[in-house]
Amino acid sequence: MRNLAAMCLAGLLGLSPQSHLQADEAPPVLVIHGGAGTLSRDEMTIESETAFRAGLMRALLAGYQVLDGGGSAVDAVSTAIVTMEDDPLFNAGRGAVFTHGGRNEMDAAIMDGETREAGAVAGVRLVKNPILLARAVMRDSPHVMLTGQGAEEFALAQGMDLRPPEYFRTQRRWKQLMRRLEPTAGRPRTIDRVGTVGAVALDQHGRLAAGTSTGGMTGKRWGRVGDSPIIGAGTYAANPDCAVSASGHGEYFIRAVVAHDICARVRYQGLEPPQAARQVVLEDLVQMGGEGGVIVLGGGGQFSAVFNTTGMYRGVIDGPGRARVAIYLDEDLSPAVSGGE
């Protein structure tokens, strides 16, 4: 618990208690997730639970520092996600799950809700922070989506931080692959698939952004791409309606175009973002059989984490010292905030 306490203390002390807001500025909000899935207290040790909570808190504080200093929603989203990509606990960047062939192949996407510009990468193996590559695609290329070795050539040309395959490899994920490949292996334990990371942010200027980063599914084959790097499926942001980042069984999220469908209900039906997210995740996806969840944030700061699984690593920070994290279904992120869980 020492790490967690230290993090909370940092949250209380490290961020200025004075508000930097001008009269026409909104209080910034950052919501993050570290994946949705079957997360029961029985399967989790105290040590791993504590580590996940500390990891979420670290990402929240790093991202919020950007917002608190007047930075953009895009910068806050990428900073929070970089923190989780660098943390081997999460299935993104270092600690990504292994493919059927024993490699780490990562996907990421980011979208600026103000300009509706977007960048995405799929199947990259050597890029330390795929979310930063997605951002470079958005900012410094004429394209939205780059894949495979081509995406890595672009990363090299951009002078991005590349690492050898060993950097991404963790013993825990390797064991998950070995279990998955056993001839007697049944359906993989859902918990082995959990860990996609994502963030949505609203900055002081009212701009929304969303980002997602993942190693995908343990044992994936054939260059499989999930929903995370698909704009509209796992990642989407459009001012003033909403920003969404998803995590779950990606195939269903692609078919249901989950992130855009949530924002479309906000835009065309006038729903609040949390209500639209509940309709899509708890009704439509459940009918289709798609497990997972989303974090959603509206232009007025309304937020929620909505999931049809037993848990979702998640957290929110909406003011100095106001960071909360949660894992299980029965935990409440935000009783004091209208429109929250």
Added chain:
Amino acid sequence: MRNLAAMCLAGLLGLSPQSHLQADEAPPVLVIHGGAGTLSRDEMTIESETAFRAGLMRALLAGYQVLDGGGSAVDAVSTAIVTMEDDPLFNAGRGAVFTHGGRNEMDAAIMDGETREAGAVAGVRLVKNPILLARAVMRDSPHVMLTGQGAEEFALAQGMDLRPPEYFRTQRRWKQLMRRLEPTAGRPRTIDRVGTVGAVALDQHGRLAAGTSTGGMTGKRWGRVGDSPIIGAGTYAANPDCAVSASGHGEYFIRAVVAHDICARVRYQGLEPPQAARQVVLEDLVQMGGEGGVIVLGGGGQFSAVFNTTGMYRGVIDGPGRARVAIYLDEDLSPAVSGGE
């Protein structure tokens, strides 16, 4: 003109004039496109115009034969697209444009509106008919999207028809790449980018489907993926609302989640599919600066081709002998059909 006349004759003679419809069945409709772009009569020779019209007619007749025989919308869409992939005129399958590195890298997607199942492939080099691979991903894999060599390994395992790189190579596309790579080359002539193919269909049982196949942009780099294989962007179908296949500057179509946005306006605002398509293509995309168009088809048979460019290779068939094709903006596909252009 001989080919075209032969095709029209085949349309009149080859398809049964008797309707096979039962009382509770709808008249089937098939709409196809061969790409939207700057297509002016000045730039087009009579020979090439005639060849394009004949190619469209051939695809319409092949696809309609499936529908007329009681086949599914998915089968009609893939049959029409296979016909255009095999035709070197179009930028899909044989005749695909070249990447910056002088290769053909193709993308395709298909979606069944009834089940909302979908399949997509990106960056495949050796698959004769990428749309059939997308369909195999939908039917015979647990995934929705496969990419690159991995997708080709899956194709091999499925016993699909693979061809060597020379099969896809045409002199016309090679010259386009050479022009594109000249140091003095400016913005590529839009016409060089035209040729993505797609189809939407409504079968006798009221099922909708959509599919799209492309070689992408001449001179593309870094494993760039456009909107065609992105479910929700270039391809989407959901009963009973609508089916959409797009063609244009893919980056804008991804950012605007064009295909799903059109269907969302039908579903949540009660618009007719052609009206929703006009809002998205002629208003939103124009504001963003995104050139291109879509074909759209509703569950009641309402259809349209909507584009913000000067032309779109397109065609419709909604009964035996009722096939029409068009290229330029001032041509009318369907004056007799409510909801058409």
